[in-house]
Amino acid sequence: MQIITGDLLTHYIEQYPIDDYFSFDIRPYMKVCLFEKGEWIFKEGSYPDTMYYMVEGKAKLYVTHKNGKVSLIEYIEAPCFMGEIELLNEARYTKGIQTVARTICLSIAVHECREKLLADAIFLRRICVFLGEKATAVTAKYTQNQVYPLENRLAAFIQLSSDQGIYKEKHTEICEYLGVSYRHLLYVLAQFCEENILEKTKKGYRIINDKRLGELAQEIL
Known part of the structure; x- marks a missing residue:
């Protein structure tokens, strides 16, 4: 720091x-x-x-x-x-x-x-609003995991977690976070590469079609 x-x-x-x-x-x-x-x-x-x-x-x-x-x-x-x-x-x-x-x-x-x-009182009220928004976001994420396909949820997650256009999170960690199998995650990542949404590199997955990724993510936003 x-x-x-x-x-x-x-x-x-x-x-x-x-x-x-x-x-x-x-x-x-x-x-x-x-x-x-x-x-x-x-x-x-x-x-x-x-x-x-x-x-x-x-x-x-x-x-x-x-x-x-x-x-x-x-x-x-x-x-x-x-x-x-x-x-x-x-x-x-x-x-x-x-x-x-x-x-x-x-x-x-x-x-x-x-x-x-x-x-x-002003600060505590702001914290209450902030915590309420966090709780709502957690509930929304749980609901999304139940009703949306992995393609949409993974697209939204990649947009959230990528840094300077590169996505490189641990597969096992993300499987648990999104509630999917390792095999299913790899299948969708491969699908994104075939559709030229992502490109697999040594540093991770590079976003090459941000517009299409955004369209998939927008389904759950």
Whole structure:
């Protein structure tokens, strides 16, 4: 993680009006942070004293089960909060969040303003709306897994998870996330290559027909 200094803090606050989410001046408690691709924003089981507001980029949320198996829960896209549950929850042990692209966040030093945050009606209302939207998105994803074919769901997932036009997620991880067999996933990826939607390369799958991919994804949006 890199702390960005200078005029960029003002730039990002002006571009992303996070000030509107608080009744007090949040700027003294805030920094601009840059995470490179593959960096951990939160390591699973850590005890964070920072809340983040992602303004650019995307990340993956993981959880490890008691049997040691690791599951991908969801993809996180900007703009969004991270660490809000840990702020509200007394236990505050976080799940793992890892970037999948270059990501810029506004970090808020929770340990310095916790009482102000927990007493701020404007902030708490915004968090309630945000958590409600997350719950709705999770429900929608579950429903989509039941009623839409893999072609549409995989197209939407590739658009969500690709970085600079390249898709290269782990097959086993995505099979579990989308609720499909390994064989079925490979079949649809091969189908996309035959239709010149994707091209298999050493770095992963390169998107060569973004329009067609978008048309397939649009079916479930």
